[in-house]
Amino acid sequence: MTDESPASLSGAEAAEQLAASGALDALFAKIDSGEVELTGSDGLLPGLLKAALERGLQVELDDHLGYERGDPAASMFANSRNGTSPKTVASEVGDVALDVPRDRDGTFSPQMVPRFARRLGGLDDMIISLYAGGMTLRGIAHHLRSTIGTELSQETISKIVDAVGEEVLAWQRRPLEALYPVIYLDALVVKVRDGAHVRNKAAHLAIGVDMDGIKHVLGIWVQQTEGAKFWAGVCAELANRGVKDVLIVCCDGLTGMVTDERIAEIVGKEPELQKACQQLVDEANANGGVDNITVALVRYTPQ
DSSP states (O other), X not given: XXXXXXXXXXXXXXXXXXXXXXXXXXXXXXXXXXXXXXXXXXXXXXXXXXXXXXXXXXXXXXHHHTSOTTOGGGGGSSOOXXXXXXXXXXXXXXXXXXXXXXETTSOOOOSSSOTTXXXXXXXXXXXXXXXXXXXXXXXXXXXXXXXXXXXXXXXXXXXXXXXXXXXXXXXXXXXXXXXXEEEEEEEEEEEEEETTEEEEEEEEEEEEEOTTSOEEEEEEXXXXXXXXXXXXXXXXXXXXXXXXXXXXXXXXXXXXXXXXXXXXXXXXXXXXXXXXXXXXXXXHHHTTGGGXXXXXXXXXXXO
């Protein structure tokens, strides 16, 4: 037995406690016998979600009007309840038919289920996850229809995916800090859907460590293969997005990235700094070569 209050329990923990207490035994028996379906238009999970959402909508309306249902002082308020409007939203557990409360002034705009919204946020996350996993738009539509009974057209699914693409593009172009004490440059081979095929491509990663020691993904660039020339373009892009100074750049021994000429280009005309930087590279290569992360470049200032 724990001393946790109901308010401190997660949903999963609350469900476990109810199951352990035997309060759900009768319900489980109906599920086992087929009397109660979990998903679908008349399923248990959509029904629970409907009850929770409608309760939340009523609370939002109470707050909007300034009084609760049944309050004797309700007549003193200019605005009042005006019934409900039917609305069906798609969710992770299937379609949910809601009765959305209204007010007479028409000024109530719920936040839990916004006006004109036809999908709950979790469903969008599911679609994006399936698409990122390589499933086609047609496959996603079939999966939603066969598993949770939700009908979404390929056009709708495409719009959901495209909206995420716009957010990704904004993230890729966001301004960066002027100084990162450490930046890691490396590439990972990942499987990427390319038309009707899945191919191996190199995802170039730039990870910066700020003055508080927190790592930030500065950018991800996908190309056919890793190359030093492409990394030069990455560094130029980081400079254009605001990076002015880096103390240490960590990279592997990719040919063309760590050379005498590259070090001289980066550290300028300071012989002592060139010597120290070259010594770091030589020691790293002697202790493992290209398979080890190499502290390669010091005081790198993008031009």
